[in-house]
Amino acid sequence: MTGPTGMDPAPLSAAKPRERTASRPGAGRHTAALRVAVLLPLGVFFLLPLLAMLEFSTREAGGRHGLQAWRAIGHTPALTSAIITSLTLAGLTVAAMLLLLVPTVTWVRLRLPGLRRLVEFLCLLPLMIPAIVLVVGIAPVYAWVTYLLGDTPLTLTFVYVVLVLPFSYRVIDAGLGAIDLPTLTEAARGLGASWPTVILRVVVPNIRGALAGASFLAVALVLGEFTLASLLNFDNLQVEINLLGEVDAALAIAVSLAAILFAVALLLAISFIGRHRHRNPR
Amino acid sequence: MDYLGVLPFLAYVGVFLIYPTLVVIVGAFQDDAGQPSTANVTALTEGVYLKAFTRSLELSAATAVIGMVLGSLLAWAVSSGRPDGALRRTVTSLCGVLAQFGGVTLAFAFIATIGLTGVVTQFLKDHLGIDLYSHGVWLFDLPGLILVYSYFQIPLMVIVFLPALDGLRPQWREAVQSLGGSSWQYWRRVAAPVLTPSFLGAGLLLFANAFSAYATAAALVSQGSPIVPLEIRGFFISEVLLGRENIGKALGFSMIVVVAIVMALYALLLRRASRWLR
Known part of the structure; x- marks a missing residue:
């Protein structure tokens, strides 16, 4: 997917302007007008709710506007502890996901190619089990988990790893497919490296970009998760926002907007990492 | 020996994915005493569950069709611009977030916009004398859900469909032009047939996405259970009637069946789409 793009731009950008000016003279203008006609209303549809959140969250008594609700974010203990819970969950989920997937996918690619379809199927399976259904089946498992590990929201890590599996697997598998894994590992093994060393010091540095992408996606998913947390009775950020909504709508909306902006920043970071990776090999 | 390497993964997935799935599927076909029964599944074909x-x-x-139409238009507007331009970067990043970030925050975004005291609601009332809710508060019902779901369905369509549009080679258009074909003929005779499998496949993906979504609806609709996921919530959190304990599982099982069928069709279409686009 990412391979050939680095080579294409020159011929592509050379062909485009010619096509626009040489062929039908009116086509370019029509296209431009049509683009505006599409982008403008959709832009309004997507930006309006975000702007409305900004207005709503800064409303104060007497029709004035101020930052009271935004300042309250730091002074609401339930909220700050929920934010900390969600951030910790994100970190734990990323760590567990990497620990589970990187060795497994590497091993399957090298030693057990026959199991590849099975592992892929299992990793993509969560796409077919809606979270609301998964929660019904996993409730008995969580009775055991809380019995063994205590009643802490951090145990949500176990099920969050399952939720991020399809996205993480695709990215990591594609990352491993883009490097010459057999040669690299044979060279390392030939020089006397143990398997853990091979994975940590040869495989991981070579698929850094893919690992970063998989981790960012997992963070975004965990920070936005509501279904499992709320129905398994754990407080995370989304559950807390939902509770706050019943008491203080302005505060809940302020936190929602902050969460969306944080996710946009995260995704922008991914797109820049992706761009950086394109240029690196050349 | 080699198989030991995948054991941790298989054990993990077994406990946290396969076992829960089996709990739902087996439970759907058991009565309260644990005896095999089809009563739960047949109960789904009538009354509130059917509704x-x-x-x-x-x-x-509805949201899949809205997403397909508006999302593909947006994807086209983006793809006809510069491939490395600011517009494309902004739109794809924003779509990435909005497609993922449904849930509670999305519900609040629309409450702030067209809720009873929302910005747009008040503006229309104060300045134009229009009452959005003169025929009842539809935001917390099916029409509201359709509107709110579109907010993540359209971006998802952009993400899924954009690669297909990018796969259209400029040479094809040039070939049509050099043979004297018009722009309309290019879209009608070349682009449309090539894009159709991707377009329909994306639609199926959108359908499955909306069908399995829960959080947005849960945050928006606190009372009543207009759709299946909320019906399951009702079973999950409340003490249920005797003899009905496993209907929640039957509902879950039926959701899995619908999503599985849709995703299987999606995989088929995707294989067909990859013939031309690579």
């Missing part, structure tokens, strides 16, 4: 199913299917189909 919830119809509404869920309506909601998913």
Whole structure:
């Protein structure tokens, strides 16, 4: 997917302007007008709710506007502890996901190619089990988990790893497919490296970009998760926002907007990492 | 020996994915005493459950079609611009977030916009004398869900469909032009047939996405259970009637069946789409 793009731009950008000016003279203008006609209303549809959140969250008594609700974010203990819970969950989920997937996918690619379809199927399976259904089946498992590990929201890590599996697997598998894994590992093994060393010091540095992408996606998913947390009775950020909504709508909306902006920043970071990776090999 | 390497993964997935799935599937076909029974599944074909199913299917189909039409238009507007331009970067990043970030925050975004005291609601009332809710508060019902779901369905369509549009080679257009064909003929005779499998496949993905969504609806609709996921919530959190304990599992099982069928069709279409686009 990412391979050939680095080579294409020159011929592509050379062909485009010619096509626009040489062929039908009116086509370019029509296209431009049509683009505006599409982008403008959709832009309004997507930006309006975000702007409305900004207005709503800064409303104060007497029709004035101020930052009271935004300042309250730091002074609401339930909220700050929920934010900390969600951030910790994100970190734990990323760590567990990497620990589970990187060795497994590497091993399957090298030693057990026959199991590849099975592992892929299992990793993509969560796409077919809606979270609301998964929660019904996993409730008995969580009775055991809380019995063994205590009643802490951090145990949500176990099920969050399952939720991020399809996205993480695709990215990591594609990352491993883009490097010459057999040669690299044979060279390392030939020089006397143990398997853990091979994975940590040869495989991981070579698929850094893919690992970063998989981790960012997992963070975004965990920070936005509501279904499992709320129905398994754990407080995370989304559950807390939902509770706050019943008491203080302005505060809940302020936190929602902050969460969306944080996710946009995260995704922008991914797109820049992706761009950086394109240029690196050349 | 080699198989030991995948054991941790298989054990993990077994406990946290396969076992829960089996709990739902097996439970769907058991009565309260644990005896095999089809009563739960047959109960779904009538009354409130059938209604919830119809509404869920309506909601998913409507938002899939809206997403397909508006999302592909947006994807086209982006793809006809500069491939490395600011517009494209902004739109794809924003779509990435909005497609993922449904849930509670999305519900609040729309409450702030067209809720009873929302910005747009008040503006229309104060300045134009229009009452959005003169015929009842539709935001917390099916029409509201369709509107709110579109907010993540359209971006998802952009993400899924953009690669297909990018796969259209400029040479094809040039070939049509050099043979004297018009722009309309290019879209009608070349682009449309090549894009159709991707377009329909994306639609199926959108359908499955809306069908399995829960958080947005849960935050928006606190009372009543207009759609299947909320019906399952009702079973999950409340003490249920005797002899009905496993209906929640039967509802879950039926959701898995619908999503599995849709995703299988999606995989088929995707294989067909990859013939031309690579």
